[in-house]
Amino acid sequence: MLKHFYILLFFFSSLSVFSQTEDNPVIWNTSIEKVSEAAYDVVFKAKILEEWHLYSQYNPDGASLPLVISSNDPDNVVIVGKAQESQTFKGYSDVWEKEEIFFKDSARIVQRIRLTNKDITSIKLNLYGQVCKEVCININEDFTIPLADEYGIVEEVTIDEKSKQLSEALLLDLKNKELLKSETDSNESGGSYLNIFILGFVGGLLALLTPCVFPMIPLTVSFFTKSAKNKKKGIFNAVLYGLFITVIYLLLSIPFHTLDTIDPEILNTISTNVWLNIFFFAILVFFAFSFFGYYEITLPSKWGDKMDSASDVGGIIGIFFMALTLAIVSFSCTGPILGSLLAGSLTSEGGAMQLTAGMGGFGLALALPFALFAMFPSWLNSLPKSGGWLNTVKVVLGFLELAFAFKFLSNADLVEHWGLLKREIFIGLWILIFFGLALYLFKRIKFPHDGPNKKLSFSRISFAVLIISFVVYLIPGTFKTPTWNLNLLSGFPPPQFYSIYEQESDCPLGLDCYKDFDLGLNMAKLQNKPILLDFTGWACVNCRKMEENVWVDPSIYKLLNEEFILISLYVDDRKELPKEEQFQFLRANGTVKNIKTIGDKWATFQSLNFQTSSQPYYVLMSPKLEILNSAVQYTDVNTYEEWLKTGLTTFKNE
Numbered sequence: 001m002l003k004h005f006y007i008l009l010f011f012f013s014s015l016s017v018f019s020q021t022e023d024n025p026v027i028w029n030t031s032i033e034k035v036s037e038a039a040y041d042v043v044f045k046a047k048i049l050e051e052w053h054l055y056s057q058y059n060p061d062g063a064s065l066p067l068v069i070s071s072n073d074p075d076n077v078v079i080v081g082k083a084q085e086s087q088t089f090k091g092y093s094d095v096w097e098k099e100e101i102f103f104k105d106s107a108r109i110v111q112r113i114r115l116t117n118k119d120i121t122s123i124k125l126n127l128y129g130q131v132c133k134e135v136c137i138n139i140n141e142d143f144t145i146p147l148a149d150e151y152g153i154v155e156e157v158t159i160d161e162k163s164k165q166l167s168e169a170l171l172l173d174l175k176n177k178e179l180l181k182s183e184t185d186s187n188e189s190g191g192s193y194l195n196i197f198i199l200g201f202v203g204g205l206l207a208l209l210t211p212c213v214f215p216m217i218p219l220t221v222s223f224f225t226k227s228a229k230n231k232k233k234g235i236f237n238a239v240l241y242g243l244f245i246t247v248i249y250l251l252l253s254i255p256f257h258t259l260d261t262i263d264p265e266i267l268n269t270i271s272t273n274v275w276l277n278i279f280f281f282a283i284l285v286f287f288a289f290s291f292f293g294y295y296e297i298t299l300p301s302k303w304g305d306k307m308d309s310a311s312d313v314g315g316i317i318g319i320f321f322m323a324l325t326l327a328i329v330s331f332s333c334t335g336p337i338l339g340s341l342l343a344g345s346l347t348s349e350g351g352a353m354q355l356t357a358g359m360g361g362f363g364l365a366l367a368l369p370f371a372l373f374a375m376f377p378s379w380l381n382s383l384p385k386s387g388g389w390l391n392t393v394k395v396v397l398g399f400l401e402l403a404f405a406f407k408f409l410s411n412a413d414l415v416e417h418w419g420l421l422k423r424e425i426f427i428g429l430w431i432l433i434f435f436g437l438a439l440y441l442f443k444r445i446k447f448p449h450d451g452p453n454k455k456l457s458f459s460r461i462s463f464a465v466l467i468i469s470f471v472v473y474l475i476p477g478t479f480k481t482p483t484w485n486l487n488l489l490s491g492f493p494p495p496q497f498y499s500i501y502e503q504e505s506d507c508p509l510g511l512d513c514y515k516d517f518d519l520g521l522n523m524a525k526l527q528n529k530p531i532l533l534d535f536t537g538w539a540c541v542n543c544r545k546m547e548e549n550v551w552v553d554p555s556i557y558k559l560l561n562e563e564f565i566l567i568s569l570y571v572d573d574r575k576e577l578p579k580e581e582q583f584q585f586l587r588a589n590g591t592v593k594n595i596k597t598i599g600d601k602w603a604t605f606q607s608l609n610f611q612t613s614s615q616p617y618y619v620l621m622s623p624k625l626e627i628l629n630s631a632v633q634y635t636d637v638n639t640y641e642e643w644l645k646t647g648l649t650t651f652k653n654e
Helices: 002-013 161-170 177-183 190-210 218-225 231-251 254-261 266-271 274-292 301-313 315-329 331-346 351-375 377-382 388-416 423-441 460-479 517-527 539-552 554-562 599-609 637-652
Strands: 026-034 037-050 054-055 068-071 077-079 089-093 098-104 106-115 122-132 136-146 529-536 565-570 583-585 594-595 617-621
Touching: 026 122, 026 136, 037 054, 037 098, 037 122, 037 136, 054 594, 068 077, 068 106, 077 122, 161 266, 161 583, 161 599, 190 351, 190 529, 218 331, 231 315, 231 351, 274 388, 388 423, 423 460, 517 565, 529 599, 539 637, 554 637, 565 599, 594 599, 599 617
Parallel strands: 529 565
Antiparallel strands: 026 037, 037 106, 054 098, 054 122, 068 122, 077 106, 089 098, 122 136, 529 617, 583 594
16 A cells, blocks of 8 residues: 555656646656665756756856755755756856856756655655746756655665775865866867867868779769759759768767766776777777788678669669768778777767767768769869879878877776886887888888889978978987977877886876875875866876976976975776775666776766766865866866966965
8 A cells, every 4th residue: 555655646746747848848757776775866857848948056146046956854854965967058148147057958967865864765855946948937846756665766786884985985075066067068078079070071081082982083973963864953962972971970970879878987998998909909000001902901792782782772762872882882991090080089088979070070071072073073174083192092091090009009008007118119119100101102112002113203202201300300209308399299109207217206297296185185284285186097198288288388387396286096097906995886876886996996086076087187176175266177278377376376365
């Protein structure tokens, strides 16, 4: 009888969420997850009507009402801190003249609560806020959520007492935590996506200049313009063909978007996995020798035959299969470039979204010529004829693939601390690779598909001289005291302190740093200095760029060296913790994560306290764990210096 009562109670408390209209623009779904005997996470999922905005807990004062979660039974249920929120957006409000923080389309909000009376059978919470479009509607929802295990709502996962204690030790009692949210989620990710889109576009342009794709341009354009009943129809078909090419490459990235829904740290785990990085190294070397002409990489020929026969259907469907046929038959040339794009995206901070941006750029670059030459057929006359120069392009790409491959081997070496590819050895290998490329361009070495030696062209000589200049630029990087820093390559070679030469410090730029939070915190208390908390990674390209391009600035270096306690936490360090420090961490969703390595610990520490898993991620705080200003990520010298000075001023005025 009691069971039926709770089912009915839950049903009636949810009636208001079933109908989503302009009068009820948000529908709610709730669930509950047990964390410990007294602690639970209540999960609110909201579906938001199109064009409506639900406002975050961190929306500024004097604007639309922020979300507030409170207990309707404060004697028995206590709210623990602010709730964790899914992705939020920012937009300037002309009405309030403030930048507002809001959800759109959907929201996932996880609020931790603690029971002061373990005998209660349900919890009662209130959610108050505002949702706006042209008008605003106040939200004032009461939720009653059963706790009883027998209803299948709660499934408890138990961990031992040591794990509980070590898990609790990871959670910081941060003050002014709302400051972290106020300036984050800026245009940095947008800039990153644009960069990878441009790189993908460049990769697509390179793929156009390969023997598998380039000859297809005049053939395909001629087919569309001659087979159509009129010119407009031919142009339409060619543009549609290009559109389908772009869509096909975008579709290839979709499966990777499911990865980061499993665990917010999974893409970082993938990117720093030793065996995966070694696999990427091996596969890129394999691709490189394919470009050199020693063998061909192709998909099964029957795939291309099936797609080619499907393209005979005609109409829009036929054009789609023609585009798919191109993607398949050109794989021997596009595959290595796509493989590099895939590897580079999964081993970067942007993960699946960066992969989508890169694939979009790649597909667009491949598609554009077919549409443009169909619109302006006379341009075809200006295209160079196919010939030996296409093979030269492939071989050059092979050298670039080989150079890129060693970045992945370096990642594995760094996170495992093998010491095989120290900075100078890595740069030395690049010197050999690019010197080999220069010899090839000067026709001192040949590959299987190269034709007979002919007189060197001006463009080939010019490119060879450019490569020789790059080799000269690299050479000082092998010295103990380089003539110049390789700032153009920041992030690719190992960090400067990972060297064959003896270094004063194993911290960036020879700074004093702590690689354990508690040790750094104790020193900050002892010296009464603010903390610069640096979430970084051995395989993090943008982290190296920040250290070698921003931290190296004299004014910033002086601030870091004299005014702050630097705590650098490497979230991808695969060195195992001592057995007594290894434990199980119970996630909010009820699954267990085994904390075995240094990286496991600090990655969990970051996501637990700062609700982010990207690097670099910088936080300024006092020894009393007071957040001094907003967190920042990859940025420029002026912004970073101003950020440091603002935090320092706040600390001194406390």
